[in-house]
Amino acid sequence: MKTPDGKACRYYYADYFRGKNTQECRLIQANPASAAWKPALCHACPVPEILLANACPHLVLRARVGKSFFGLLQRVQVEAACRETRVAVPQPKIGCGKCHTLEHQ
Numbered sequence: 717m718k719t720p721d722g723k724a725c726r727y728y729y730a731d732y733f734r735g736k737n738t739q740e741c742r743l744i745q746a747n748p749a750s751a752a753w754k755p756a757l758c759h760a761c762p763v764p765e766i767l768l769a770n771a772c773p774h775l776v777l778r779a780r781v782g783k784s785f786f787g788l789l790q791r792v793q794v795e796a797a798c799r800e801t802r803v804a805v806p807q808p809k810i811g812c813g814k815c816h817t818l819e820h821q
Contacts, residue, residue: 717729717730719755719758719761719764720739720755720756720758720759721758721759721761723758723761723764723765724764724768725741725758725761725763725764725767726767727741727742727743727744727763727779728740728741728742728758729741729742739755740753741753741757741758741761741779743763743777743778743779744757744779744780744781744792746778747778747779747780749780750779750780750781750782751780751781751782751783751790752781753781757781757790757791757792760791760792761779761792762792762794763777763779763792763794765809766794766796766808766809769809769810770808770809770810770811772798772811772815772816774798774799774800774801774812774815775796775797775798775799775805775808775811776796776797776798776799777794777795777796777808778794778795778796778797779792779793779794779795780792780793781793794808796808798811798812798814798815800812800814800815801814801815
């Protein structure tokens, strides 16, 4: 589904059917330690770019709303892990580098 910023994200959900006005980020909602999500956070969210760059089925994302720069700005902070190799992924756009090896021909 397209976010308010116009990017496609599988974790964003909106429902306006029959007078409903529901918007939510299901990735942030799944993290009870996160602050509340609001649609303005979609503008700088890295999750749609990560999903576009890395389609590995073993990549697991965890996001939360965190404060940055003296606590004035809120940003979406993402942590990634590989379910196959059970390691943290420091660069989620690239992946862990162990699941899918490049085959040279």
